[in-house]
Amino acid sequence: MIRPHRNHAGYWAFLLHRFSGLGLAVFLPAHFLVLGLAIEDASKLDSFLVWTEGLPVKAAEMGLVFLLAIHLLGGLRLLMIEFLPWRDWQKTLIVFAGGASVVIAFTFIVNAF
Amino acid sequence: MPTMSALNVSVWRGAADGRFETFEVPHSTNQTVLDVVTYIQRLLDSTLSYRFACRVGMCGSCAMTVNGRPRWTCRTHVTKVAPDLRLEIAPLKNLPVIKDLTVDMSDFFTKWQRAKGRFAPTKTRSDPVEKIIPDSQARQAADAGIECINCAVCYAACDVVTWNPDYLGPAALNRAWTLQNDTRDGDQRQRLRAVAGDAGCHACHTHQSCQEHCPKNLNPTASIAGLKAAAFRAALTGKL
Numbered sequence: 001m002i003r004p005h006r007n008h009a010g011y012w013a014f015l016l017h018r019f020s021g022l023g024l025a026v027f028l029p030a031h032f033l034v035l036g037l038a039i040e041d042a043s044k045l046d047s048f049l050v051w052t053e054g055l056p057v058k059a060a061e062m063g064l065v066f067l068l069a070i071h072l073l074g075g076l077r078l079l080m081i082e083f084l085p086w087r088d089w090q091k092t093l094i095v096f097a098g099g100a101s102v103v104i105a106f107t108f109i110v111n112a113f
Numbered sequence: 114m115p116t117m118s119a120l121n122v123s124v125w126r127g128a129a130d131g132r133f134e135t136f137e138v139p140h141s142t143n144q145t146v147l148d149v150v151t152y153i154q155r156l157l158d159s160t161l162s163y164r165f166a167c168r169v170g171m172c173g174s175c176a177m178t179v180n181g182r183p184r185w186t187c188r189t190h191v192t193k194v195a196p197d198l199r200l201e202i203a204p205l206k207n208l209p210v211i212k213d214l215t216v217d218m219s220d221f222f223t224k225w226q227r228a229k230g231r232f233a234p235t236k237t238r239s240d241p242v243e244k245i246i247p248d249s250q251a252r253q254a255a256d257a258g259i260e261c262i263n264c265a266v267c268y269a270a271c272d273v274v275t276w277n278p279d280y281l282g283p284a285a286l287n288r289a290w291t292l293q294n295d296t297r298d299g300d301q302r303q304r305l306r307a308v309a310g311d312a313g314c315h316a317c318h319t320h321q322s323c324q325e326h327c328p329k330n331l332n333p334t335a336s337i338a339g340l341k342a343a344a345f346r347a348a349l350t351g352k353l
Contacts, residue, residue, distance in 0.1 A: 004181030005270050010321025010334075081319055083342055086335035090321065 173264030233300035267323035283323035283333035290336035
């Protein structure tokens, strides 16, 4: 369980940013490996792409879209903090980033089929 | 003060390798955490070590970890932090424990010096008094951070200090930022250099724990962000 002194919006935003970044870093090598199939063996790539049309992969992709969205929006928030004058509405920005990421991920899965 | 019930209080005893000891303390209305510690020291165990001075939130000496969060104990009401009447009181984190609830603050204050948290005058007492426009941007930025009471609550709440013991910490950087915005100060370039290193402002992960816990409602995260931007601008213009 999270320790009491860490249980606030700013720290949750940090955790989301860090773990979404790690998740994306783990995903990228797999992504490039699959792209590499296009050079190596196009039929392998085609069969892999057919496999990705299934529900479990689409659900995982929804998670990936969420990670991308939260990392992008969280990163923009951090850039705002570091390069623009301080805004007191950081919690609003954190909630917006989290909410928008959920909506983006949900929109992806709704349009996936 | 009418006594309502008993508090179950676990208090850290010994140095870093110590343990919690449990006391039963009468609970009363408007009781602060410092009242509880003082009751234990005066009536239950006179060997308990802790610090306090003003008891009104000015001196910054009574900060402790209360139920897992760093707090100024003289202004922390028991009813607000322990609705179940259970208190766990420990020394501040990120500072070496001397004994019981007292910590060695040397590192904390040494870092104020490392961050050049000392005003460097540019005039003598013979010069006319400098005119400071109260609503100027620099003065507003300085005003926002100058009420720090050196309690080290922000320092204890900061995970970056835990991960990197060399990190200057929120209080020292906040102090540096107030001086960077003091138009009378003559050490701004050297100070920016002092806080722009590896263990300086750029090490901050923007957790905002300092802002969250500051008992004076200051915002060291904003001060550190200001230093980051100032250091970036200075680096771009070759002034760092």
